[in-house]
Amino acid sequence: MAVLHPRVAPRRSTTRATTWWGKAWVRAVEEAAFSESDLVTARTLARGGHVGQITTRPGGFFASVEDQHGLWTVDGAIPELDETGTETVVEAVAAEAxxxxxxxxxxxxxDLVEHTDEAGVELLPFGSELAATCTCEAWAEPCVHALAVLQQLAWLIEADPMVLLQLRGLAREDLLGRLHARRESPVSDDERDLDAAVEAALYAARLLDDPLS
Known part of the structure; x- marks a missing residue:
């Protein structure tokens, strides 16, 4: 399922990440960039509010970016987890309520990311995993427009790490559903706590879908 995120307003302050996972994402963006000058231009576009609403989906994202030369469309990709990797993440989340x-x-x-890393599943991407095409004529990939979208994705992921899981192919509803399915025979206090947390999350999701329920 695709998610359309609200457009990010222009920022006068720095675009630097503040969380450890946001910084890891930005490092990957920096690894993917062709040059430092491209990164500077991309940060200016991102901070200046030139990126339209970003749509994220399992395995990818897209958005429009406007600069002095026109309006461009960026279509990006990030590898999805396979079924084994998805189950590894679900088990890691379930391991502690x-x-x-x-x-x-x-x-x-x-410690959740360390847990999945030790099991051979990388949640945070490397620069080589961040692929993106753009309708502009730049030869470098990712171009400055794609880098601007990736910069704003860092802000979205900092605010809600579920965006990262969705990009990796594990949407919020899928994660909650898989955790709900594991509740059939709780045997420990931790599992009972997990059961309560999932129930609360599902209830909150139902309220968002139907505020009058």
């Missing part, structure tokens, strides 16, 4: 609460609260627990 506090992890789902943290994710829903806008935090990406460092």
């Amino acid at each position: 506090g992890r789902i609460a943290a994710l829903l609260g806008g935090d990406l627990p460092h």
Whole structure:
């Protein structure tokens, strides 16, 4: 399922990431860039509000970017997890009840990412995994427009790490559904806590869908 995010207003302050996972994403963007000058231009476009609404989907994203030469469309991709990788992430989230609460609260627990890394599943991308095409005529890929979208994606992921999971192919509803399915026979306090957290998340999701329920 695709998600259309609100357009990011112009920022006068720095575009630097503030969370550890945001900084990791920005490092990947810097690795993907052809030159420092491209990064400077991209940050200016991102900070200046020249990026339209970003749509994220499992395995990709797209958005429009406007500069002095015209309006361009960026279409990007990031590798999705396979079924084994997805189950590894679900198991890592379920391993500690506090992890789902943290994710829903806008935090990406460092030990969760370490857990998946140790199992051979990388959640945060490398620069070589960030692919993007653009309707502009620049020969470098990613171009400055794509880099601007990737910069704003860092802000979206900082605010809601579930965006990162969705890009990797594990949408919020899918994660909650898989966790819900694991509730059939809770045997420990941690699992009971997880059960309560999932129930609360599902209830909140139902309220968002139907505020009068």
